[in-house]
Amino acid sequence: MGYTYLVLADTPAETAILKLYNAQDPSEFCLSTPFTISQVPVYTLTSLRRRNRECLQPSDH
Numbered sequence: 001m002g003y004t005y006l007v008l009a010d011t012p013a014e015t016a017i018l019k020l021y022n023a024q025d026p027s028e029f030c031l032s033t034p035f036t037i038s039q040v041p042v043y044t045l046t047s048l049r050r051r052n053r054e055c056l057q058p059s060d061h
Contacts (some may be wrong), residue, residue: 015035017034
C-alpha cells in the first residue's frame, strides 16, 4: 500500500466527491463520501496593535 498526496482546487463547492482510480485499470476505483469545499476567508489588516501599542516592525528588533 502506498500514499498519495493530493492538492485540491480551492473552488468552493457545496457537495464534492473525490474519485480515485487505478491508472493501469480505470475500472478499479472508489468514491469518497460527499464533502464541502469552503471558501477560505480573506482578511485585510490595516493596523496591528498588541496590548495597546503598535507592533514591532522587523527593523525594530
